[in-house]
Amino acid sequence: xxxxxxxxxxxTEERSIRISELADVTGIPVATIKYxxxxxxxxxxxxxxxxxxxxDTSHVQRLRVVRVLREVGGLSIETIRQVIAVIDDPERxxxxxxxxAHRAISPSSSPVAAPDxxxxxxxxxxxxLGWDVDPNAPDRRELADALVALRSLxxxxxxxxxxxxxxxxxxxAADEVAGLPAASRDEAVEYVVVGTVVYGAALAALRRLAxxxxxxxxxxxxxxxx
Amino acid sequence: xxxxxxxxxxxTEERSIRISELADVTGIPVATIKYxxxxxxxxxxxxxxxxxxxxDTSHVQRLRVVRVLREVGGLSIETIRQVIAVIDDPERxxxxxxxxAHRAISPSSSPVAAPDxxxxxxxxxxxxLGWDVDPNAPDRRELADALVALRSLxxxxxxxxxxxxxxxxxxxAADEVAGLPAASRDEAVEYVVVGTVVYGAALAALRRLAxxxxxxxxxxxxxxxx
Numbered sequence: 012x013x014x015x016x017x018x019x020x021x022x023t024e025e026r027s028i029r030i031s032e033l034a035d036v037t038g039i040p041v042a043t044i045k046y047x048x049x050x051x052x053x054x055x056x057x058x059x060x061x062x063x064x065x066x067d068t069s070h071v072q073r074l075r076v077v078r079v080l081r082e083v084g085g086l087s088i089e090t091i092r093q094v095i096a097v098i099d100d101p102e103r104x105x106x107x108x109x110x111x112a113h114r115a116i117s118p119s120s121s122p123v124a125a126p127d128x129x130x131x132x133x134x135x136x137x138x139x140l141g142w143d144v145d146p147n148a149p150d151r152r153e154l155a156d157a158l159v160a161l162r163s164l165x166x167x168x169x170x171x172x173x174x175x176x177x178x179x180x181x182x183x184a185a186d187e188v189a190g191l192p193a194a195s196r197d198e199a200v201e202y203v204v205v206g207t208v209v210y211g212a213a214l215a216a217l218r219r220l221a222x223x224x225x226x227x228x229x230x231x232x233x234x235x236x237x
Numbered sequence: 238x239x240x241x242x243x244x245x246x247x248x249t250e251e252r253s254i255r256i257s258e259l260a261d262v263t264g265i266p267v268a269t270i271k272y273x274x275x276x277x278x279x280x281x282x283x284x285x286x287x288x289x290x291x292x293d294t295s296h297v298q299r300l301r302v303v304r305v306l307r308e309v310g311g312l313s314i315e316t317i318r319q320v321i322a323v324i325d326d327p328e329r330x331x332x333x334x335x336x337x338a339h340r341a342i343s344p345s346s347s348p349v350a351a352p353d354x355x356x357x358x359x360x361x362x363x364x365x366l367g368w369d370v371d372p373n374a375p376d377r378r379e380l381a382d383a384l385v386a387l388r389s390l391x392x393x394x395x396x397x398x399x400x401x402x403x404x405x406x407x408x409x410a411a412d413e414v415a416g417l418p419a420a421s422r423d424e425a426v427e428y429v430v431v432g433t434v435v436y437g438a439a440l441a442a443l444r445r446l447a448x449x450x451x452x453x454x455x456x457x458x459x460x461x462x463x
Contacts, residue, residue, distance in 0.1 A: 105452075144453070177447065214440070215441070216376040217403045221411070223370050236280050
């Protein structure tokens with residue numbers, strides 16, 4: 012994915028920003044910024060006078076990621092707090108930060124116990140693909156649930172039916188990870204959430220459009236034969 | 238996608254089926270079948286006695302597609318009625334039936350007017366891809382909305398950023414359309430809805446898992462360098 016967050020954080024020297032400027036730059040109303048400050052989602056500024064504080068570009072980045080988690084990810088304040096806690100924990104590597112962002116925006120699994128047989132099939136599939144994925148990644152469950160759904164509808168399929176889909180998305184995912192901004196953890200989370208949600212919607216739309224195109228071509232071929 | 242509906246409709250001679258057998262075969266309760274009959278989603282059976290009718294395998298297929306539209310597609314009875322009307326109209330080619338199924342299960346667009354600039358960019362993109370797609374396909378709007386979302390978040394992207402995603406899904410879509418069951422329009426709609434929704438969820442999960450894999454590999458590479 013080709014996001015270019017460069018316009019937001021020019022590598023200039025740090026300067027002080029007032030809360031009204033924060034609102035102008037991020038498009039987030041002052042009242043909402045104050046709410047995020049109270050909720051601890053955004054760190055306090057440097058106090059300059061009673062009831063006044065100065066902020067800096069790190070606050071702009073943090074506000075951007077909170078906005079994206081809310082508006083694009085559709086997350087609750089509580090879930091955003093959990094993601095922010097991982098961002099702010101210097102002991103956690105960037106890979107964990109991405110995992111936390113992924114988990115927050117992934118569809119939540121059915122409360123029914125995971126289907127043993129299908130979970131084992133998905134594990135074997137990921138092994139065959141050679142993918143290094145956390146044994147507790149919730150998307151394993153997503154795949155197992157898809158298999159259960161197909162079988163309950165009477166389709167005699169195995170996890171191998173996912174292989175062409177896995178092969179199709181792997182090069183995309185490699186490019187996406189290669190493009191991850193490394194300088195700021197807030198920026199990295201913003202990139203992952205926007206990329207996963209917005210480009211995910213685009214990917215689904217493109218798949219349907221490509222199906223329509225191939226269906227139209229098939230219909231035209233049949234007309235020309237008859 | 239590798240669906241095999243063969244187990245449901247063995248090509249044996251037609252035989253009469255009672256409503257209780259319909260319920261057994263499809264797993265749909267008799268009361269629900271009667272409701273679908275009253276709503277006109279399933280054609281009436283052949284009357285054999287007062288309050289009795291016989292059904293056949295076409296009713297089994299129809300019940301399966303109604304169930305899939307409801308449970309997998311999450312559609313209202315009214316939307317299902319619209320899809321069924323296209324299935325049952327002999328004047329409409331199979332390509333239209335697929336389009337109707339697609340439209341029913343696609344995300345519904347924002348009620349705000351379509352963004353002119355982004356719609357034009359998406360049209361040019363589809364032209365460059367050489368895709369033959371209905372000018373009114375709602376997924377054009379989906380892509381335009383994704384561009385608007387990216388820009389409103391400050392990302393300076395063009396419709397070209399969708400090209401790698403389009404290239405990735407095109408071969409999958411070609412296989413999916415090639416596998417479309419041609420013998421029955423009900424079966425074709427079931428295939429499209431199950432394929433789009435269930436394999437769509439699997440595709441999204443596989444993309445996230447592939448991202449995790451590449452992120453893990455990147456983290457391991459950096460550890461081995463340090």
